[in-house]
Every structure is written in structure tokens, then in C-alpha cells.
Amino acid sequence: MNKSTLSRRSVLRGVGGACVALPLLEIMGGWDGPGDLPKRFVVFWTPNGTILENWRPTGTPQNYTMGPILKSLEEHKSDIIVLDGVDELSAYDGPGDAHQKATGQGLTATALQEGDFKGADGNSAGWGNGISIDQAIANVVGAATKFKSLEFGVNVYGANVGSRISYTGPAQPIPPENDPTAGFNRMFEGFSADPEAAKRRMAERKIVLDAVGADYQKLLPKVGAADRIKLQAHLDAVRDIEMRLGSGGVIGGACMKPELGVVPKPTEIANTPVIGKLQMDLLAMALACDLTRVASIMWTNSATAKPFPWLDIPEGHHELAHRGDDDMDARAKLTKINTWYAEQFAYLVAKLKAIPEGDGSVLDNTLLIWVNEHQKGNNHDRDQIPYVIAGGAGGAVKSGRWLQVDGKKSHNDLWSGCMNAMGLPDKTFGDPKYCTTPLNLA
């Protein structure tokens, strides 16, 4: 395969005659220059914790063997950081039960709002109370792409704090798209070969969105405080669409409009492996086409009761995760589940590695992180969350190591460390009271 950057220059050069620049790009410009490769941030989220003993590597930080759960990552070892020992300190505080806190705080690192979502032990909670790390990064690196970010879901069920990880701000959760067909249509709508039609469409949208935005703007001062927050969020969304009118993506090189084929029913649990793979394919293509630079994929949801028939596990994940430490059957099955998730993670790693960019691959310019809801399911342990990082973030992340973090190091510090790796100067993320210094990933 030809090595090519996804820059304008590669388009002009042309790749195999198949390259078609999207007309909108011609109108609006706004590309990184040659050599200035985009950085991307991707979250891979799974629920219900792991079995730490089977997850943790053995050996020394530089010379180690992957644990049984992560064995599929052995072949990508030089691109991986096994991040061991970061605690979700904030997720022990504030409203909500353990699942609500860990899910709503996993990427926000700040206590949840009060609210009506029912939880265990008489707890209840509202939405996450801050922007999530992916969105904070997207606000900076996602300005030039068609989508600020893309949220993929695999059988994410329900619409409450346990089924949302991304937030554009307090109480503004972003629903993931569970249906590959809908995601496909959204992503590749406008990959049209007719530049005149695209130009007109953009001009018309500009007229309409100007008026729509002004309409919301005029309303804001006239409504009460709570309503104003909602309408402001809507206005922000309209402005966001308007700002991206000229952004499109580009077909050429590794970017092509994929053939989706027959998509099995996304809500059928037995289809999870197929749907998950399709979603990862779309995610990878979204990066290859520079449709977005920030994405997440959420596998089911907090405390999911879904079984794993393709692994011959009829029990629900949450039920299994609740069983005691001495239940060997449950431990074996939970290990099997997490091993399967690791294989999916490895698939995504391989996929990004296969997209050439500059002198390397898209993976080299990406920070991909696997976030688990908990460390352990049966006591909802939120210390020593089993993170795995892949990719180099354009040289800002030093991979190929087992990074053991001692003491109480918060995931706030992990997220500010990721911001630094992505080129953002922030020293804190989320609730500053949990922050010390950003975790150095370099």
C-alpha cells in the first residue's frame, strides 16, 4: 500500500486515480500543511471491571510478559502502555452508586449531579457534572473536521447516567450511535461527486443556520435560568454545525467510502461481535478520512445484564462480576470476557496501524486508551483501574512499557497527562481537588 499522508498535498498528488477531493474542502480549505500530521484521541470503554491478577503483566517495567487477559496485545507490545495503578479517586465521592459514579465520572473526573436516576443502596444521581476528557480534547483538536467527535456504541442500553460516558458539559451527555448503518449514513453523507450540488447545499445551510442560531440567541435572555442552559446547549450545537459546514474529509489513500454490506440487528446480543467490528471499522475509517480526530466506542453499558453467547457464557456480565473472589467459575468467565475485549482492542490497534500516515501509521499519531468502568466488579473497586494505552500521539507518548503508578494517583492526573500529550497545556482536569501533577506519558 502506498504511504501517504491525509494532507491536501497527497490529494493533489493523487493516489492511484481513485482519489477524489471533497468539493467542500476546496471551498473552505483549513487543512494541516504537509508534515503537520493530526493527532487523535480515542476512548475504548468496557464495563464491570477485570480480574486484575489475570490482567497485570509479569516481569519488570521494560521487560515484561502480558497477563493472560492482554495476551492478544503481545504482538503490539511496542505500541502499548499497560497503565497500572491509577485510581478513580473522585468516583468515591458525590451522589450515585458505584456504577453510576464510575461510568459518569470515568471521563469527567468530577462528582455527579444530584438527580432522579436510581442507584444501589438508596443512592440516586443525576448526570455527570462536567465536560468529559474526549470532549475537552475535541474542543481543541476537533475544530477543523466534519465532526468534532464521533461516539460509537455497541449495544448500549438505556438512556441514563449508566449508559453515557461523554459529556459536552455538565448534564449534557452525548448518546452513542449503536447502529452502524445510521453512523455510516451520517459519516459519509455528502461524499458526493457533484461539487456544484455540495456547494449549493452548503450555501443554503449557511443561510438557514444563521437564522436558526439568531433565533435561539434572541430567546436566551427571555427565559429562566434552567431553560437557558438547555437552549444555550442547543445554540452551541447549531453553531458547531455551522462552523463545520466546510469540513468534509477526503477520499484517497487509505480513506474510502466503505461497503457496509448487510448489517445484522444491532440490538440482538448475539450480533455483538459483528456489530462491534463494524463500529471499529467505521471508527478507523473516520480517522483515515479525517472526518474526526476524537472518537469513543462504548461496549454495552454500566452494570449490563447482557450475556456473552458467542463465548458460551449464558450469565449476564454484571451478575458474574458480582460473584465472590473464590468463585472460580465466575473468575474464569470474567477473564474470558476481558480477554475477548482485549482482542477487540487489539483489532482496533491493528486497524489504526494499517492506515499509513507520514512515515508511520495513524496509530503513531493517536492516543487510544482502554478505560474499564471498575477495576473489580464484585466490590466495585475503583482503585488501580486497568487502563491500556496504545499509540504514540505524534511522539508525545512513549509506548512499549508497563507503567506502574504508585500511591494515590488520580485519573484526573491521567487525563491532564493525556491533554498534555495531545498538545494542550492544562495542568488539571475535572475537579481540581483530586489533581496533583499531570501524569507524564512521554
Next chain:
Amino acid sequence: MYVKGLVTSALMATAGWGCHNDSSGNEGSASGGSGVVSGGATDAAETDNDTPTGDGSSGAGDDTSGDPQATCEAIAPGASPVRRMTRVEYDNTVRDLLGDKTRPGLNFPAEEESLGFNNNADTLVVVPILAEQYQDAAEKLAETAVAEHLPALLGGCNPASLGEATCAEKFVTNFGASVYRRPLVAEETTALLAVFNAGLEQYDFETGIRLVLTTMLQSPAFLYRVEFGAPIDGETAVRKVAPYELASRLSFFLWGSMPDAALFKAAADGKLETKEQVAAQAKRMLADPRARDAVREFHDQWLKLKHIEEVQKDADMFPDFDPAVLTLLRTEAETFIDHVIWDGEGDLNTMLQAPYTFMNAELAKYYGVTGPMTEAFEKVELGPGRASGFLTQGGLMAVLAKANQTSPIHRGKFIRESILCQFIPPPPDNVDITPPEVDPSLPTRERFIEHSADPFCAGCHQLMDPIGFGFEHFDALGKWRDVEAGKPIDATGTILSAKVMGDFDGVDGLSTMLVDSPEVEACMTRQWFRFAYGRGETNADTCILDELGAEFAASGRSIPDLLVAITQTDAFMYRAHEGDSK
């Protein structure tokens, strides 16, 4: 750790808080747990009625109540948040506005849910993906409308003879009032005409009209119900809901859609002022088929009917199960609700006790019942014991079951939460929540009793499982069974910790107790309150809930009468007003 008696959530006010027998300090135990809930919690429900929802996104819901008697004189509408359309409301509205039946809302992300309903105003926020889909839908709708119905949109105005500018102005003013569900203010007309002119200048007349419609369909006036109310002399914190706003309140509540011409006319003529006028409109609207849709939507959510088609069963356990029957099971439930409320007795007791249901030939075959011979659904009398309203229908029974066996836990929990409006918290940390494995030699009941014998689990499970055991005649597919694991079904059960407590046998026994319970009656009004007003109840709503409860009881628990009563309260006729607004 929470303190016993300190109620921190509306849901916990009634029951369930503290049923865990864990280390958090609650004294409830396997033997004494019922006392904790029945004594402490139901008292809490009476005195506090409910507590502020405490949702951080809402500025309203102050806990000003104290002595309900003292406050019921004042106008107290409670929180009055701006309400965004749900997907169903969007689809219904574009159907009534543009004749479009493509249901574009199906592509929008699912609403966030709160208290079992998807129309809670506090949870409905807009993120870019939704704004994007509003844009796509508006573009497609406007394109189709202009291509197919331009003369109708223009109200007969012919641009060739009357001039393009005149027709555009007419369109904005007249059709715009339908889209915005009220007359436009001058500022809006000016802004929309500017859109028209931009389209006209750059392209052509039709483009101008199409872009105006595209703009209107994304405006807050269309997507939300934004209200300013009408000032009342001597009141600063409360306003009367203005006539056009009230027309929309009525139509979205009773039809899940925009007002019709008669409602618009009533608003224009000043005939939506008095409670009597509003009640008269509500009664007129209930006779319209659209009311059936709205009431069905409520039950789809309250009774989890939307989940029937998502049911998945274990193919090893049930090799003959064909998921195609799920659609029929949903139709059974909806046909039954439709029948009871609109063509039958119309009351809550019948919904819980009717000895009949509805089947077609295929569904009758599924149940092993003789009767219906065609595809059409017809009433089938099953007799007491075999049928008890919606409680015994196959769809609900299959939803409230595991893939390979029944689930007394989920069935009991449903009664607690959906029918009694109580709350059972999910299991605490560090407990094994795997249901007992299927054992061909042991009935479900015995396996579940053994399973929750642990005192750690029993505190909560005794509130659910003994109710759920009453459903044991209905297997995981919702079919009747007399025998399980070689033994006759034992469907005796017990309700603990409720106002009506005691033992019963079978679902008909259970439903007999339920209809005697004031909690069931109050719960029905509470569920409709949440759905109708798009918010959770708070302390400030005590008077309104009492008023609705009294009306519901006096009407013989008539659902249609309750719907009319909901339009008569302060929460419907008035709105809270923030001083700094407009």
C-alpha cells in the same frame, strides 16, 4: 452512609430505602425488614408526600411546602420547564403539520429517561448529533413539502399574479403560525423574510420558501414549547399560561402532537381562559383517535410494552420460540388497554382485573387457547385466575422474566415500582446477584427461596420475590403452566410493607389486593402526573397530587376523567415565572 429517615430522593420517599441489610446502619433484618419499610417509609410518604427531585439541572422544585392545608389556597403550579419534543411528538407533529408520514424522528437518538418516562424536561438536552438530525429532517421535510404541496403552503396565493413578495409574506405569517403554534411576532417575520430573500436572490422563489420552512422546523418555537405566560394582577412569581401556550399544552398532552384548527381558534377567540373551557376542549379531544395514540404512548412506557419486541429467549430452553410472536404480544397489550380505556369500563380496576384479553388466531395458538380464527384481534374471556388485566399478559410476563426461566424478582419489582410507586434499590456492592440456575427437578419458587435466604439479601428480596411468586403460573414466555419440575405450581404470595398487606393466591388474588390499595390509586395519578407535566413531582406539588387523587377516586378511578382532571390543575393552567424574565 445515609441516616435513617433522611429522605434524599423522591423515589426513596415511599419504600425501599434501607431494605438492604448491610453495614450501612439500617436495622432492617430478615424478620424485621418489613417493619422498617412499612412503618418508616410509608409514613414518610404520607408526611413528606414527596421530596424535591434535587435534579441539578432544574432551578425549580423548591421545598416550600410544610403544612399542605396552608398552601393549597395559593396558586402553585410547580416547576414549569421548557419542553422539547420527543421523537414521537415530532413525528406526530410533522404528520399533522405537513401530512408527512415518514416518521423522521425514528432516526433521532433515543430520549434520556427519568422516572420511567422519556419526556422528562430536565433530561432532554440537545447535543450536536441531535441538532444535526433536526437539520437533516427539516431539509428533507421542507424539500418534500415544497415539491409536492407548494400551493397549499402558500394558502392559494399565486406568486405569478399576486407577486412573490406578497406570497412569501403570506406564507411566513399564516403557515408560520401553524409551525410556531402561535402568531409570529414582527421580529420573527422579519428574520424569516430575510431568509426567504436570501434564497430568492441566490436561487429562486421556491428555494426561498423551502429555506424558510427549513429554518422554522429548526426553531425553538417549533422544537420546544417555550412559554412566557400572561401576567396576573398581584402575582409576580406565577403567570397564567397564555391561550396559544395552553392550546399546545392540551394537544401535546392529549394527542402527542400540535393543536388542531379548533384549538387554534379557541385560543384566538379567547376561549381557553376558564377551567370549564379547557375541560370542554379536553373532552372533545379525548374523542379524537389521536388521544388513543397518546394514551398508548403512556402505557408503552409505564408498562414497558416497548420492551416486548426486544425480548430474547434462550434457544436451548425454548427451541420452539419464534420472536415473531413478540409483535403479537405487544398488539395484545395495546389492544387491551385501548379497549378498556376507550370502549370498556375505562377504569383502573378493570385494567388490573379484567378476566379477558385479546388474541388473534396465531396468538391463540401460541397460548394454546381456542377461539379466534382470523388475523384480527378479538376479545377472549379466560376467566378469573387465568387472566387479570394487563398483569397476566404474555408480553409483560416475557419481559419480566429471564431468558431461560421466570423471574419472581423482576415481577415483584414491577409491582412495587410501577404499580405501587415504591422504590427497590438495586443490589448493594459485593453480593452475588446471579439468579439460581435452572434445575429440572426444582421449581423456580424453591430455587429462588433458597437463593435469597441469605439475610443479607432477604431484606430487599422479601419485598419483591413473594409478590413475584404469585405469577408462577406464567412461564418465561408468558404462557400458562400448571406444573413445573414435576410439581403443581404454587402461586401463593405475600405483600409486605404496603398499606394493603397480606397473603394471596395467584395473580387474581394479588390484583384483588391491589385494587383495594390507596397506594395503587395514588400511584396511577403520580405516573400520569410525570408523563403529563414532563417532570418529577416535588414537595410543591402536594396539593396538586391530592387534588388529582381525590378526583380520580371520586370518578371511580376513570382514566379518561383523570386525563381531564390533569388539565384543571395549577400545574396545567399556570406556570412559575422567574422575575428577571421578559
